[in-house]
Amino acid sequence: MNAFRAPPIRPEVELALAAPVPAAAPTQQGAAATRVPANLAWLRKAGILLVLAIVWEALARWFDNELLLPTAWHTAQALCEGLVSGELPGYVAVSFAVLTQGYLMGIGAAFLLTWLAVSHRIGRELIETLTSMFNPLPAIALLPIALLWFGLGKGSLVMVLMHSVMWPLTLNACAGFRAVPETLRMAGRNYGLTGLRLVLQILIPAALPAILSGLKIGWAFAWRTLIAAELVFGTTSGKGGLGWYIFQSRNELFTDKVFAGLAMVIIIGLAVEHLVFHTLERVTVRRWGMER
Numbered sequence: 001m002n003a004f005r006a007p008p009i010r011p012e013v014e015l016a017l018a019a020p021v022p023a024a025a026p027t028q029q030g031a032a033a034t035r036v037p038a039n040l041a042w043l044r045k046a047g048i049l050l051v052l053a054i055v056w057e058a059l060a061r062w063f064d065n066e067l068l069l070p071t072a073w074h075t076a077q078a079l080c081e082g083l084v085s086g087e088l089p090g091y092v093a094v095s096f097a098v099l100t101q102g103y104l105m106g107i108g109a110a111f112l113l114t115w116l117a118v119s120h121r122i123g124r125e126l127i128e129t130l131t132s133m134f135n136p137l138p139a140i141a142l143l144p145i146a147l148l149w150f151g152l153g154k155g156s157l158v159m160v161l162m163h164s165v166m167w168p169l170t171l172n173a174c175a176g177f178r179a180v181p182e183t184l185r186m187a188g189r190n191y192g193l194t195g196l197r198l199v200l201q202i203l204i205p206a207a208l209p210a211i212l213s214g215l216k217i218g219w220a221f222a223w224r225t226l227i228a229a230e231l232v233f234g235t236t237s238g239k240g241g242l243g244w245y246i247f248q249s250r251n252e253l254f255t256d257k258v259f260a261g262l263a264m265v266i267i268i269g270l271a272v273e274h275l276v277f278h279t280l281e282r283v284t285v286r287r288w289g290m291e292r
Helices: 028-063 072-085 087-119 121-134 139-150 154-178 182-190 196-236 242-251 255-283
Strands: none
Touching: 028 072, 072 087, 072 255, 087 121, 087 154, 087 196, 087 242, 087 255, 121 154, 139 154, 139 196, 154 196, 182 196, 196 242, 196 255, 242 255
């Protein structure tokens, strides 16, 4: 009988919750500590560039041949002289005029192909086949055909720039749209979003990291393709932008100007990467918590 005895009822105990401790206001030292890593990052990058310049200067002095390898100091002088005289900015303006037109047209074509790929199954298979065919094809290899079709002018450059932009951007955009979770699509439909509103408010923001990656890759491909194409145009028609400046300086044996032109290509690439694409990432995907 003792085995079936009801267990004793224990008295309930109430524990009072501790009062929440207010968070300490950030001090000036704490705010400064949070800013230190960013400052150190810039210092580290500047230190890397300084080390590369010192190594370049040492190698150039060791070779002691200005025709083959000018020193970093002489290259910097040639770069400053070209900027002050207005020669380099003029060539850069010509290159950027063509680059902007080809880049924007490539973006438009890429989004049209992406729309076909995400709208219909046949369109997706078609785009997959086209990207597999044309994405590995170097854009500069199409320059002879572009010269036959459009002649010696801006049209040929725009064609090769479109080719260098549209395929990597299409691949990244299609991958981004396919990676959008179905729960987000269903949530958008529950809010009554359909058609273009669903694309603009749900699909594009969710696929934006992949789209930005495609834009960066397309920009890099377009920039280097333009310089290479202008080198070829320099040998045929004597026209072009920054690439023609490099080619002309090589013909005149101004090696310091050749390296100054190459340095200008690098500086422009770094400036666009940090001022344009990093700003876009900071105000969009990083602000939304989609990237760290």
